[in-house]
Amino acid sequence: MPVAGIAQVVRGLPEFNDPNLLIGADGASDAGVYRLRDDLLIAQTVDFFPPLVDDPFVFGQIAATNSLSDIYAMGGDPITALNVVGFPDDQLGLDVLGEILRGGAERVLQAGAVIVGGHTVRDTEIKYGLSVTGIVTPEQLMTNRNAQPGDALVLTKPLGTGFVTTAYKAGRCPDATLAAAVESMIQLNVIGRDAARHAEARAATDITGFGLAIHAAEMAQASGVTVVLELDKIPILPGAETLVEQGFKTRASASNRQFAETLMQVEGNPDPIRMDLAFDAQTSGGLLISVPADKADSVVQNVRAAGAHSACIVGSVVQRQAEWLILRGGR
Numbered sequence: 001m002p003v004a005g006i007a008q009v010v011r012g013l014p015e016f017n018d019p020n021l022l023i024g025a026d027g028a029s030d031a032g033v034y035r036l037r038d039d040l041l042i043a044q045t046v047d048f049f050p051p052l053v054d055d056p057f058v059f060g061q062i063a064a065t066n067s068l069s070d071i072y073a074m075g076g077d078p079i080t081a082l083n084v085v086g087f088p089d090d091q092l093g094l095d096v097l098g099e100i101l102r103g104g105a106e107r108v109l110q111a112g113a114v115i116v117g118g119h120t121v122r123d124t125e126i127k128y129g130l131s132v133t134g135i136v137t138p139e140q141l142m143t144n145r146n147a148q149p150g151d152a153l154v155l156t157k158p159l160g161t162g163f164v165t166t167a168y169k170a171g172r173c174p175d176a177t178l179a180a181a182v183e184s185m186i187q188l189n190v191i192g193r194d195a196a197r198h199a200e201a202r203a204a205t206d207i208t209g210f211g212l213a214i215h216a217a218e219m220a221q222a223s224g225v226t227v228v229l230e231l232d233k234i235p236i237l238p239g240a241e242t243l244v245e246q247g248f249k250t251r252a253s254a255s256n257r258q259f260a261e262t263l264m265q266v267e268g269n270p271d272p273i274r275m276d277l278a279f280d281a282q283t284s285g286g287l288l289i290s291v292p293a294d295k296a297d298s299v300v301q302n303v304r305a306a307g308a309h310s311a312c313i314v315g316s317v318v319q320r321q322a323e324w325l326i327l328r329g330g331r
Contacts, residue, residue, distance in 0.1 A: 060103025
């Protein structure tokens, strides 16, 4: 659903006034946060979607990694997960479902969490994901609400998964490009979480279906600042630029851009391909981390050393301007 539609629906829901509910549906946070004790919080999230690739095991890995990412974006440790499944068992063998669940379990094990059950319904198409519960201390909690003027913004994964998976579904994606996208999508964002913790990062969010531009704008709105993205610096999956030129956009790309028009201004003469990538709907994208500028280089070095080799500084945080988001490039 387009971001504007989701926001409209959420505004109409009842409010919950429990003092222990620290983060709820407002503020476009990556997960809800509830206080169990003064020294212990739980973070909860759920996400699921149809297959992006034909290999059921790999699809399970991607979907599970995507769900776990929300907990990492909050600074937390995933503890338990529930499988969420829609499956056409009257059309496909249960061996396919078994491979999907095996792929998801592999990533959950890698994250140090456990699957405690789940729920499956018959559906006309496959859907899979996880409901994940994590824990975090108040000191380690990260949100998208505390980016500060003077911070630098680090992005831990390259952009372009929306273009890659769209081209793949059309039978037009080179094998090497798909392999690079899959490698990125199954990489756990614990890498970025650990680097952010070490640097005492101010704020973070993970980049998923609303694309880099809108997730950055949400961080700006939640923090009361303006975010500047340097489009010439954004990391891109190998081969994705060619797919952009060929027009393999997701449906969400257009709605993301339309919504962002009310939040942003464009400076310079950005490359149209990089503009498109800023609105590309990501699956299991990286973390966008707001960190004191003098620590940004060390965050990049730590993330790259841990295996996220495309990590780089992509922008900055400034005092509140007329718009929440500035896209800059091509000057």
